[in-house]
Amino acid sequence: MxxxxxxxxxxxxxxxxxxxxxxxxxxxxxxxxxxxxxxxxxxxxxxxxxxxxxxxxxxxxxxxxxxxxxxPTPEQEKLRQEEMERALRKTALVPTSPIKKPNDFYSRNREWDGILINTSAVEADHALELTASISDWMTDLDGIWDISTASQRLEYATSIADLCRELEGLGYLTHFGHFRQQHMKDKGMILDVGLITFLPKAEHDGDRYGIVNLEDPWEVPEQDRPRV
The missing domain is CATH 1.10.260.40 (lambda repressor-like DNA-binding domains)
Structure with a gap:
């Protein structure tokens, strides 16, 4: 440097x-x-x-x-360009929306191949306790959402929304979205991943974007990458 x-x-x-x-x-x-x-x-x-x-x-x-x-120096320019190209393959731009009422979760949730939960922006202990409870709900629903009745799903969604509103009272929103990741060698292996990220309330409380950096052996499917 x-x-x-x-x-x-x-x-x-x-x-x-x-x-x-x-x-x-x-x-x-x-x-x-x-x-x-x-x-x-x-x-x-x-x-x-x-x-x-x-x-x-x-x-x-x-x-x-x-x-x-x-x-960069001229010698470093090639490495910089390779880094940019790798970032396009390994970085997912994920649109997310806040969960404020049961239907915000009920209408958008499904069985995911995996769930990613990001609590890095939360500092207060009480808020962290709520994020843990919400996270527990998300992981507990793995494998049972698809076999649940509509009434059961609505009950789950209502419980989650209640926790999200309580968390909002402490200054944080629960944002929910999803992205796809593709195996770098087996291109036919594409997984749907749910994303839950807890963000401080901002000037706008609507849709936002999260950036997820994928680890090997995963990358963003070519059809999902930005067009440059």
Whole structure:
């Protein structure tokens, strides 16, 4: 990192390039990085040198090392391009919606091949207890949702929505979405994965986007990748 030049204009250009590569709006990127839209706008203006913590948050949200915002040497340029190409294969952009009432879960849930639960944004102990209870519900439903009656499913959804509303009272929303992942060698193996992520309430409480960095041997199916 010491051999790379750091400047505000390069950071701005790189931030815009990566954001558009993934098909993200500034609002999407703010959601993924845990920053405000105004902060993203300032970074992309190129008129302000971002704080190191801001760059760390951007890099973490996008699944890159912070060095992605530092100008590479000619020798490092090829490695940088390979990193970008790998990110397109390994990064899932997941639209999510908050669970506020039973039908927010009842109408969208199904049997998943797996469930991913992200509590990293939650700090308060009482809020963490609620996220644990919601997470327990999600894992307990594995294998029984499809064999349950409509009345039973509605009962489950109502219990989950009650916990989500209680969590909202503590300043957090339970966002629910799903994505697909494909085995890197066996291209016919595509799994549907449910995503539950707990996010602080923001200026808008509607649909948001999460970024999931897939581990080997998984990648984003080619048909689900952004068109660049």
């Amino acid at each position: 010491e051999t790379m030049e750091r400047d505000a204009k390069y950071i701005a250009d790189q931030c815009r390039y990566i954001r558009k590569m993934f098909g993200l709006t500034q609002e999407n990127l703010a959601d993924a990085a845990g920053l405000t839209v105004r902060t993203i706008q300032k970074v992309e203006s190129g008129r302000h040198m971002p704080e190191v913590q801001t760059l760390r948050s951007l890099a973490r949200g996008l699944g890159f090392d912070m060095a992605v915002f530092l100008r």
